[in-house]
Amino acid sequence: MAPAKSKSRSGHVQTPLPVPGDHLTMADLAKVAGVSAITVSRALRDSPLVNAETRARVRQVAEQYGYAFNVSARNLRLRRSMTVAVVVEMKPSLERQMSGPYPLELLGGITQELTSSGYSVLLTSLQGGALPNTQAADGVILLGQGAHEDAMHEVGRWGKPMVVWGAVSRHESQVVVGSDNRGGGALAAERFIALGRSRPAFLGDRAHGEFAERFDGFVASLSKYGIVPQAPVVSAFTVNAGAKAVHALLDQHPQVDALFAVSDLLAIGAIRALIERGRRVPEDVSVIGYDDTPLGATYVPPLSSVHQNFVDAGVLLARKVRALIEGEPAGSETLHTHLVVRAT
């Protein structure tokens, strides 16, 4: 009395043939298609080890029966998860505001590239410790505003392929993708020079790796013309912080004629302060922001800003983890940056 396999919802012991809508396995499909399970597996993966005809038949059956591939089984067998964990700081705080579409575009690029190559994207934040699921990822991408040194070390300890978004120069031993911050700073400097400005200032917290690089590029380019910029203390990322810093700056250096801010938000705060102090923008003071946010673009006056393509950045991050996971080499890389000149 060999008990017939009867998972089918139809439930007839005499009908081992599955029914569309059932929960199917490759073995079930195999039965229907008159082949073995391994052949189904091959057909579904486009293996060259299967006849084109057979493959077509199998796929057709799979389609018809609404077969759903079991990822867990494959992963268990392959000892891989085909998953990349993305660690993001999702709690916008006062000092560290996740403004604009920036992180979302980055996520978009990552997701697009990774999913189209068969990986899936696991979203995680830092709080709460590493989940088993996160630890099972084949690789990790670290986002956030660059201050995640601790996270970097923690994740680094897992010994997994890891790629970081941030300031490239800071972490020699890691694979880092970042925009060309020095180049961005240089762009702003050159623009100011072209406009004949000679008393520029830099607005941004240089404790932040990426901003330090922008500052360096800014300073280096200006120094070719014998100019040394002011660099007032800026405590935060917000419009108010920008305004406050500029008020303080004007108290000390009323002749400032150009401002380069590390974010559009800061730049907007700067413009506000300038206007409150009777300066005209751009007649008296030129202002350049960073990130080219829609916010800046549609501000009055429309803000000139350094543009970075975050979607591309996301794609690049994804490619690099993938390379690392697959044992190929990958190095740090810097993304091209350009200046969008608008009214300011």
Add this chain to the structure above:
Amino acid sequence: MAPAKSKSRSGHVQTPLPVPGDHLTMADLAKVAGVSAITVSRALRDSPLVNAETRARVRQVAEQYGYAFNVSARNLRLRRSMTVAVVVEMKPSLERQMSGPYPLELLGGITQELTSSGYSVLLTSLQGGALPNTQAADGVILLGQGAHEDAMHEVGRWGKPMVVWGAVSRHESQVVVGSDNRGGGALAAERFIALGRSRPAFLGDRAHGEFAERFDGFVASLSKYGIVPQAPVVSAFTVNAGAKAVHALLDQHPQVDALFAVSDLLAIGAIRALIERGRRVPEDVSVIGYDDTPLGATYVPPLSSVHQNFVDAGVLLARKVRALIEGEPAGSETLHTHLVVRAT
């Protein structure tokens, strides 16, 4: 000659005991701790079916040997993925701008709630069709700006627990979480009434479900005072669209004295247009935006806006899919909304 198991990196056939740093299984831990694999499994899951002492020993060994739990194996065995797919529109387009921290906060809330209850968050976009990985999720959360009817039906067809972020009233048969859009509209209306305004207008595309609700709430509250608002055509989400709409509105109805916009961006565009047309804000025209973005809060003048807590919304979405997955009931729900009164 029974071949000794020798996965250990140490490689000695005589040393079946694993070594810290190896790739370990529960069976390996079991050997070290002098128990069986199932006991290890129970200990690690805090099952009551295991002695406290045994549990402690097992956990200690696991810790010491750097044991990594294999999620795939558990998922295969349990026939679950412990994963929730989040479908997001990550490509900010011109008409549908993902402005502000909105989607990221939502994601933050979702991630926080889901990961802390053992689920992981799988990020997916719509393009490229449903990946096997996505289809394997135990549940789905649909984000995006509400126009994802097609996605909703597609995902609905998978027959998985699904929760949607958007306009609650639109989809009776689905579990929808959304902010109290009608309430938000009413809040704006009441504020205008309190300010003695009598010729208000609504700014936003009513083809969008959530905006239609805001409009309804706005109209309903105003009607109690016998007031019918203007509702010019607004084509997009941007500052420019807001400005354009208001210019057109002023051409037709120069006496407008209050504007309620469905987004802060739109509201800012509106203020710009008002000023260009010589109107003072708020002396001549009151303006209220939506979403209470940092952008609006720090604008000059600081924008009054309807606030919604997106982190809470994310948490709620997460709780509801989880409930659905676990077979508990869950209904649609509306989130409290309040008006932040600033200068406008």
Add this chain to the structure above:
DNA sequence: TTGAAAGCGCTAACAG
């Protein structure tokens, strides 16, 4: 080109 056997690491079900 196809198939049979084996096993990835875990846990539910049933003994003991």
Add this chain to the structure above:
DNA sequence: CTGTTAGCGCTTTCAA
């Protein structure tokens, strides 16, 4: 409280 047995669904050998 602990253990034995079995099997989740897939794919890498190896053989035909």
